[in-house]
Amino acid sequence: MTRIVAFLCFSAVLFAAGCGKSNTAPEVEALVYEQAKPISPFLLTDQHGEPADNSQFMGHWNLVFLGYTSCPDICPMTLAKLTAVQKQLSQDYKVQVWFVAVDPKRDTTEKRKAYIDYFNPAFLAVSGPHKQLFPFVRELGLIYAINDSDEQEYAVDHSASVVMVDGEGAVRAIFKPEFKQGSVPLIDATTLTEEFKKIADYYTK
Numbered sequence: 555m556t557r558i559v560a561f562l563c564f565s566a567v568l569f570a571a572g573c574g575k576s577n578t579a580p581e582v583e584a585l586v587y588e589q590a591k592p593i594s595p596f597l598l599t600d601q602h603g604e605p606a607d608n609s610q611f612m613g614h615w616n617l618v619f620l621g622y623t624s625c626p627d628i629c630p631m632t633l634a635k636l637t638a639v640q641k642q643l644s645q646d647y648k649v650q651v652w653f654v655a656v657d658p659k660r661d662t663t664e665k666r667k668a669y670i671d672y673f674n675p676a677f678l679a680v681s682g683p684h685k686q687l688f689p690f691v692r693e694l695g696l697i698y699a700i701n702d703s704d705e706q707e708y709a710v711d712h713s714a715s716v717v718m719v720d721g722e723g724a725v726r727a728i729f730k731p732e733f734k735q736g737s738v739p740l741i742d743a744t745t746l747t748e749e750f751k752k753i754a755d756y757y758t759k
Contacts, residue, residue, distance in 0.1 A: 580752035580756045581752075582727075583745065583749065584727045584728060584730070584749050584753065585695075585728040586726065587725060590722070590726045590757075591693070591695075591724055591725040592722075592723065593608060593690070593693050593694070593719070593725065594689065595607065596608065596686060596689070597682070597686060598654075598680040598681060598682040598687070598690070599663065599680060599681060599682055600678050600680050601666040601667035601678070601679040602667065606680040608723045611650075611720075612722065612723060613721050614647075614648035614721050615643075615647055615648065615649045615650070615718065615720060615750075615754060616649070616650045616651075616652060616718070616719040616720075617649060617650075617652065617717070617750075618651075618652040618654060618717040619651070619654065619715075619716050620654050620698055620712040621653060621655065621712060622655055622710045623655060623665050623666065623669040624657065627738045628714050628738050628740065631740055632714065632741060633670075633673045633677075634673065635740065635741055635746075636651050636673075636716070637673050637674050638743055639746055639747050643747060643750060647750075647751075647754060650677075650678065651674070651677040651678070652677070652678045652680060653669075653678065653679045654680055654687070654691065655680065655681040656681070656687055656691065656698040656700075656712055657681075657700065658682060658683060666679040666681060667679065694719075695715075695717060695725060695728055696712070696715060697712070697713055698710060698711060698712035698713065699711045714738075714740065715729060715731060715741075720757070726753060726757065727749075727753050729741055729745075729749065729750075
């Protein structure tokens with residue numbers, strides 16, 4: 555009888571050890587998709603005038619952010635944070651940062667290159683016609699809108715979230731910005747870094 559009880563206890567321990575991780579999703583503030591959302595084929599252009607498509611997502615983690623080079627606050631501040639985040643994560647993960655410029659009228663290839671080089675020349679700064687951008691941005695789970703584009707100076711409304719795309723080109727999570735009274739919505743670099751690690755480790759082990 556003692557042997558049977560011992561065997562059952564040992565089996566229970568093995569079962570718990572084998573099932574514990576798969577049943578325990580990471581506790582994070584980010585929106586995490588249990589089933590990653592594949593991104594349909596797209597074709598944009600990077601800051602070097604080269605094609606940018608789904609293949610650039612493959613084989614590494616990606617952090618994707620929307621913006622435009624004339625943005626006065628959210629874009630440069632977020633890119634500065636992502637520069638620090640990528641530097642810290644690169645010690646243990648291969649991470650590509652994407653800046654998706656949603657103001658193609660003003661954000662030429664040359665302007666995007668000069669802009670992104672200030673933060674990190676290794677980042678991708680992609681754009682394209684709205685007919686290419688809209689569906690791509692929508693599948694990321696983000697939005698943007700342009701008003702009064704006939705004026706010389708105009709603003710572009712866009713999501714301030716950062717999207718995490720996995721190495722198979724599918725959306726895995728969305729990191730949302732903090733909204734504080736009197737401040738522009740920005741991601742918290744420390745929180746994003748910590749939660750990125752939890753999510754990446756959970757879905758790759």
